[in-house]
Amino acid sequence: SAGVRWSIVLSGVLFGAYHLQPMKLAPLAILGVYLAYVTWRSGSLIPAMVVHFLNNALAIVASNAFARSASKTVADLDAIVTPWYVALIAVGFLAGVVYLLNGRARRLLSPITGAGGA
Numbered sequence: 781s782a783g784v785r786w787s788i789v790l791s792g793v794l795f796g797a798y799h800l801q802p803m804k805l806a807p808l809a810i811l812g813v814y815l816a817y818v819t820w821r822s823g824s825l826i827p828a829m830v831v832h833f834l835n836n837a838l839a840i841v842a843s844n845a846f847a848r849s850a851s852k853t854v855a856d857l858d859a860i861v862t863p864w865y866v867a868l869i870a871v872g873f874l875a876g877v878v879y880l881l882n883g884r885a886r887r888l889l890s891p892i893t894g895a896g897g898a
Contacts, residue, residue, distance in 0.1 A: 784820065791816035811835065814874060821881040 795812025796805045815828040822828075846856070 788813055788816040788820060817878065818881065
């Protein structure tokens with residue numbers, strides 16, 4: 781429904797704004813929308829918490845590895861441009877999780893709605 785969609789989008793934008801990084805508002809809001817969607821579809825906050833933890837852990841590991849490079853500093857991280865294929869892999873992964881969540885949601889709701897499961 782439209783109410784659910786607007787709630788997910790609003791949650792995502794608030795998630796992005798809460799980080800107080802104006803230059804990163806858009807990617808953080810997209811992550812927030814994704815986390816809100818995962819929470820709504822799974823019916824639990826735990827999957828979104830795990831994804832958020834993994835995202836932060838990956839950022840910390842990447843930052844530390846980058847900072848240990850002899851010619852780079854942590855300040856140089858903001859100048860990095862993500863290669864198109866990394867973005868494509870990330871979008872594919874996110875789409876796969878959404879697909880799996882949709883299938884799971886249909887199977888969980890089928891006894892209630894009487895609709896056939898996927």
